[in-house]
Amino acid sequence: MLQVKDADIFYGQAQVVFKLNMNVREGEFIGLFGRNGSGKSSTFRAIMGLTPPRVQGKIEFKGRDITGLAPHVIANLGIGWVPEDRKIFPNLTIRRNLQLGEKARRYTPRNTKLFGMEDAYRFFPKLYEMRDKLGSQMSGGEQQMLTIARTMMGNPSLLLLDEPTEGLAPNIARDVLNMILDIRKNFNVTTIVVEQFSEHLLKYLDRCCVMEMGECIFDDRPSVLQSDDALKLKLLGVG
Amino acid sequence: MLELSLFCNGIVLGLVYAAVALGFSLVLGVSGVINFSHGITFTFGAYFFWAMYQTLGWIPAMILSPMFVALIGFFVERLIIRRVYGQDPLFGLLITLGFAMAMEELIRMIFGPATHNVNAPDFANGVIIVGDFLYSQYRVFIAVVAAVMVAAVWVFTEKSKYGSVVKGGMFNSEMVGALGHDLYRMRLYIMVLGSFIAGLSGILAAPIWSVKSGMGNSILMPSFLIVLMGGLGSIPGTLIGGLLVGICLSMGTLVAPRFVDMIPYILMGGIVYFWPRGLMGQQNIIE
Numbered sequence: 001m002l003q004v005k006d007a008d009i010f011y012g013q014a015q016v017v018f019k020l021n022m023n024v025r026e027g028e029f030i031g032l033f034g035r036n037g038s039g040k041s042s043t044f045r046a047i048m049g050l051t052p053p054r055v056q057g058k059i060e061f062k063g064r065d066i067t068g069l070a071p072h073v074i075a076n077l078g079i080g081w082v083p084e085d086r087k088i089f090p091n092l093t094i095r096r097n098l099q100l101g102e103k104a105r106r107y108t109p110r111n112t113k114l115f116g117m118e119d120a121y122r123f124f125p126k127l128y129e130m131r132d133k134l135g136s137q138m139s140g141g142e143q144q145m146l147t148i149a150r151t152m153m154g155n156p157s158l159l160l161l162d163e164p165t166e167g168l169a170p171n172i173a174r175d176v177l178n179m180i181l182d183i184r185k186n187f188n189v190t191t192i193v194v195e196q197f198s199e200h201l202l203k204y205l206d207r208c209c210v211m212e213m214g215e216c217i218f219d220d221r222p223s224v225l226q227s228d229d230a231l232k233l234k235l236l237g238v239g
Numbered sequence: 240m241l242e243l244s245l246f247c248n249g250i251v252l253g254l255v256y257a258a259v260a261l262g263f264s265l266v267l268g269v270s271g272v273i274n275f276s277h278g279i280t281f282t283f284g285a286y287f288f289w290a291m292y293q294t295l296g297w298i299p300a301m302i303l304s305p306m307f308v309a310l311i312g313f314f315v316e317r318l319i320i321r322r323v324y325g326q327d328p329l330f331g332l333l334i335t336l337g338f339a340m341a342m343e344e345l346i347r348m349i350f351g352p353a354t355h356n357v358n359a360p361d362f363a364n365g366v367i368i369v370g371d372f373l374y375s376q377y378r379v380f381i382a383v384v385a386a387v388m389v390a391a392v393w394v395f396t397e398k399s400k401y402g403s404v405v406k407g408g409m410f411n412s413e414m415v416g417a418l419g420h421d422l423y424r425m426r427l428y429i430m431v432l433g434s435f436i437a438g439l440s441g442i443l444a445a446p447i448w449s450v451k452s453g454m455g456n457s458i459l460m461p462s463f464l465i466v467l468m469g470g471l472g473s474i475p476g477t478l479i480g481g482l483l484v485g486i487c488l489s490m491g492t493l494v495a496p497r498f499v500d501m502i503p504y505i506l507m508g509g510i511v512y513f514w515p516r517g518l519m520g521q522q523n524i525i526e
Binding site for chain 1: 400403404406407409410411413414416417418419420421422472521
């Protein structure tokens with residue numbers, strides 16, 4: 001579904017990702033791990049066509065070369081991005097934030113179950129309660145739910161989640177993760193999630209990639225990562 | 240009675256300022272460009288109207304000439320403003336100011352340096368009498384049209400679906416793009432809308448201010464200051480700012496006629512000192 005071929009990613013003159021190769025198959029749930037600054041978020045930005053950064057190499061989505069296309073074109077092809085810092089619109093109500101996630105009808109996939117406003121409210125009942133409040137009045141967890149629901153409103157076939165549980169209280173982080181799993185169960189959406197390494201998350205993943213200093217150093221099933229103590233220590237370690 | 244009629248003039252003027260400032264504010268909000276060619280679109284509106292209204296009649300000319308102005312806005316965005324997206328806001332300011340000066344000169348070459356007069360339409364060419372208070376019908380007509388424009392923009396941004404995209408784009412254009420909305424097209428639409436409003440305002444002002452090549456300058460600075468006062472992208476803020484400037488300018492002639500031109504600047508300074516983001520702004524102009 002998504003293929004990243006020998007991608008080099010730069011900010012100005014500085015290269016942050018080196019010869020990245022990724023092959024995402026339809027329906028997969030992939031975890032992308034790595035320490036801060038290892039190039040995970042930059043990879044997402046590069047896939048979405050956001051500048052900066054600048055990309056050399058090739059990114060293909062559903063067989064089509066999407067390198068260098070404008071973000072809205074890429075989004076309309078079916079890639080949804082949930083950014084790390086959430087980027088909700090504080091000047092709009094929650095209902096209108098969700099509305100903004102909707103795409104023009106011609107970009108909505110046909111013959112599939114669609115994610116609409118009712119689904120947003122069903123998966124995230126909190127959003128329904130707060131629907132007429134402004135985005136600026138939300139807590140971190142609520143903002144995160146809104147961002148995920150907003151991106152789902154566009155019915156992407158590939159969902160890029162950038163640290164969806166970052167900065168949330170453990171019980172709320174668990175809620176958010178469960179909601180993501182619930183959405184995956186009900187809608188056919190291929191997912192790549194960037195997260196801090198946690199063994200809990202590994203259970204649900206089909207595949208893990210580990211990035212270090214802009215290079216992909218591991219790409220295999222979670223069970224293999226589970227048994228690789230040296231690598232786990234590297235991911236968990238701070239020093 | 241003089242005070243009351245000056246106060247009413249202030250409200251009328253303020254509504255026109257608010258309408259023009261809204262266009263300025265929307266363009267600045269969604270494209271980050273300080274569009275100093277906004278004043279010249281006001282002038283274009285008045286000139287097109289002046290050239291057309293005697294043959295076509297008041298109302299047809301009033302509908303048609305803002306459309307021509309909107310078309311100019313379309314080309315200005317396509318050919319000039321598009322080049323400065325994402326760059327230092329100073330570039331946008333300079334390139335649009337340069338364009339406006341060139342156009343002002345072009346108008347003077349084509350239509351001559353003389354001022355032209357436009358008559359008020361027959362349907363609003365009298366006075367309204369309330370007790371012993373007389374007021375020009377035409378000014379009431381201006382107030383109504385300007386208020387309708389402000390209300391229409393408010394309904395568009397607050398109630399319509401595309402309005403969500405516009406308001407979202409003011410806050411974070413990158414995210415709006417990543418959700419599948421074409422930013423370039425939105426910026427173009429907003430530029431066309433802003434030019435239409437400025438053009439129509441130019442027509443409204445034509446019978447009162449008389450048509451001259453420099454007339455845009457007398458609306459550009461106040462509308463820029465009103466945007467700063469009201470807060471970027473806030474329609475209530477812009478309306479309050481517009482009315483405040485209009486009323487103070489008009490009433491100021493009673494108190495200190497020689498210093499009236501300073502009033503908007505003093506107001507702006509005072510407001511921004513206490514509310515750096517403007518009265519109702521949620522973000523700074525260039526944040």
